[in-house]
Amino acid sequence: DSGVTQTPKHLITATGQRVTLRCSPRSGDLSVYWYQQSLDQGLQFLIQYYNGEERAKGNILERFSAQQFPDLHSELNLSSLELGDSALYFCASSPGRASGTGELFFGEGSRLTVL
Amino acid sequence: GQSLEQPSEVTAVEGAIVQINCTYQTSGFYGLSWYQQHDGGAPTFLSYNALDGLEETGRFSSFLSRSDSYGYLLLQELQMKDSASYFCAVRSSGGYQKVTFGTGTKLQVIP
Numbered sequence: 028d029s030g031v032t033q034t035p036k037h038l039i040t041a042t043g044q045r046v047t048l049r050c051s052p053r054s055g056d057l058s059v060y061w062y063q064q065s066l067d068q069g070l071q072f073l074i075q076y077y078n079g080e081e082r083a084k085g086n087i088l089e090r091f092s093a094q095q096f097p098d099l100h101s102e103l104n105l106s107s108l109e110l111g112d113s114a115l116y117f118c119a120s121s122p123g124r125a126s127g128t129g130e131l132f133f134g135e136g137s138r139l140t141v142l
Numbered sequence: 143g144q145s146l147e148q149p150s151e152v153t154a155v156e157g158a159i160v161q162i163n164c165t166y167q168t169s170g171f172y173g174l175s176w177y178q179q180h181d182g183g184a185p186t187f188l189s190y191n192a193l194d195g196l197e198e199t200g201r202f203s204s205f206l207s208r209s210d211s212y213g214y215l216l217l218q219e220l221q222m223k224d225s226a227s228y229f230c231a232v233r234s235s236g237g238y239q240k241v242t243f244g245t246g247t248k249l250q251v252i253p
Contacts, residue, residue, distance in 0.1 A: 029184065029186075058239060060241065062243070068245075068246075069229065069243055069244065069245040069246045070185065070229065070243040070246075072240070072241070072242055072243070075239075075240060077239075082239075082240070083240040085242075117184065117185070119185075119241075121239070123239060128173070128175065128187070128190035129172065129173065129175065129190065129233040129239055129241065130175070130187040130190065131175075131177075131185075131187065131231075131241055132187075133184040133185050133186070134184060135183075135184050136184060
């Protein structure tokens with residue numbers, strides 16, 4: 028158990044709909060990362076937050092948005108869903124300090140299926 | 143931006159040694175990490191190299207050459223449970239500890 032909690036674990040929805048994925052980081056971690064993993068693909072970096080502020084953005088679509096709240100949990104909002112958005116969405120957290128290994132602790136992921 | 147390249151698949155025999163290579167291009171390099179992911183599971187951290195050289199953790203070792211922008215993961219005494227995907231990841235200063243993953247190498251261990 029990494030200590031990172033993601034909900035929901037599975038989600039099935041239709042094209043054009045909007046969903047929200049939620050992530051609670053490990054206790055004490057200030058950085059939250061979101062990654063998208065399509066079938067048999069790598070981990071595509073979407074966005075990173077540190078202590079409530081956006082720190083880095085990857086190839087995140089304009090239809091997608093995220094935020095990190097004062098209690099450090101984060102939400103990823105996906106709207107106008109398309110078939111190609113079907114993927115496993117991972118949240119990861121880290122202390123965010125420059126020192127150490129920078130190890131990311133991953134949640135179990137939210138599997139999104141768009142029909 | 144950042145880019146990392148790894149072989150897509152590797153097959154090795156149980157008990158043998160296998161090396162998975164990773165080349166990267168990035169700015170503001172901090173270090174290179176390796177993660178393991180079993181099918182359908184979450185990636186888990188294996189090792190980290192910030193300086194040139196070899197880091198050993200049990201059956202796994204990781205190597206980094208910053209001048210060559212190259213690293214590898216060495217798995218010894220392969221076991222069937224090592225069958226998984228392995229990702230290298232660059233930790234960079236862009237965006238405050240941004241972590242970018244490679245494309246992943248699927249390792250199949252055969253009897």
